[in-house]
Amino acid sequence: MHGSPFLTHLSLHHDRVQPDQHPFTIPLIENGLSLSFTTPVTFLVGENGSGKSTVLEALAWATGFGMYGGSRDHQFVSGDEGHALGRALQLTWRQRVTDGFFLRAETFHQFSSHLIDLESTFARYGGRSLHEQSHGEAFLSLFENRFEDGLYILDEPEAALSPQRQLAFMQILHSLAGQGIAQFIIATHSPMLLCLPGARVLELEDGNVTEVSYRETEHYRLSRDFLNDPDRYLRHLLADDAS
Template identity: 45%
Template sequence: MLSAKPYLQSACIRPDAAIDYDTYPYNIPAIRELGRLEFHPDVTFFVGENGSGKSTLLEGIALALGYSPEGGTRNFQLATAGSESSLHKVLRLARSYRAPKDGYFLRAESFFNVATYMDEVGYLDSYGGKSLHARSHGEAFMALLTHKFQGKGLYLLDEPESALSPNRQLAALAAIHRLVEDKSQFIIATHSPILLSYPNAKIIQFDGGGLSEVAFEDTEHYVVTHDFLNNYRDRLQRLLAG
């Protein structure tokens, strides 16, 4: 039987697009060497060093799908207005014959949003609680996953782990799995080794050479975290001695 998933099958840059590879975002190796990026029917992870282009590509895909740059919530509208790249205009997306019934674009809790928070600090302080703010963000995200996401959806998430404790990251993984079993597809930019362990997934590594598929245990996230936790006294000694 023909499967409705993946709703989003692949992305490439239109061959007829006039592109200046010396300017942002086309000067980012991962964008320049995008080729034809094929998505996993369940979960596709974007991993890579800070600045390697994960958010740029995720946002380009989201905008090409019709999301607004501020994401599925309106909280960050001011911070992001006008800062999006032109990538979405030149992306060609291949989609399923069946459209998802639900969807969400969750922006990263970083970079743009730091500015928003800076703006909001006065307001937050007058209410006496940064930690309340941080905690409420984690809880808000879990509520999003478990209540707002309806299933049969296409969900684009940028660093969803940023507000979550390790236990909540495990809970998020279980929630993602339940949604996958209910015919959902995810594209997730992440630095979380916990999320990356999800088995029904394809991990796309962003680096100076462009994009490549990588196994979970070969990701830097797994290797570095695993090594550090197993040898942290020794690693710390060396790190701090320098």
């Protein structure tokens, strides 16, 4: 995977931090949020509550996307007054880009509904309403037809993808990142996606950020060990407490 990322660093304007106010009380942010991006694809991993989604939503807002998903042209939530963390972010760019997309898996259905009112845009999403496709088909249609050049901020893109479609998505990531025309910052729980060659994995744990290999992540280790010997895990997980 070749190419340099457009966005190279994310940190805080300390004079814009609001102590004792959410989300500034999340340990990752309270500890002085600082993330560096050195490769075209960066994965953020960590348990629920580690701050992954909060940071991505703020980054999306700070770069001009709707904080609930979409592109600069398709912000489907009106009256959005902004985002406290987004206003506090300090972004360092090698090359400022305006194209891209923010995928927020849990509000993707609302985004798909928004497109129904903009029928002329269906061509950019495969020519069909995303509601006429299965959830997984709609996600992959978005990736195949809408992802080109720019910055892509993705929160759990694997949510609707079968293992086979996760592999197809990896091909898209590899192709676009390899051409040097796109940068991806992705929060994920998928051990398959983490294996993408050339990607950087940042683990968020206890408010700290550590670069790790995919083999060092709990996502990979637990999945590998479970699939190697599911009976060993199931004996403990499904044991009858009364026995």
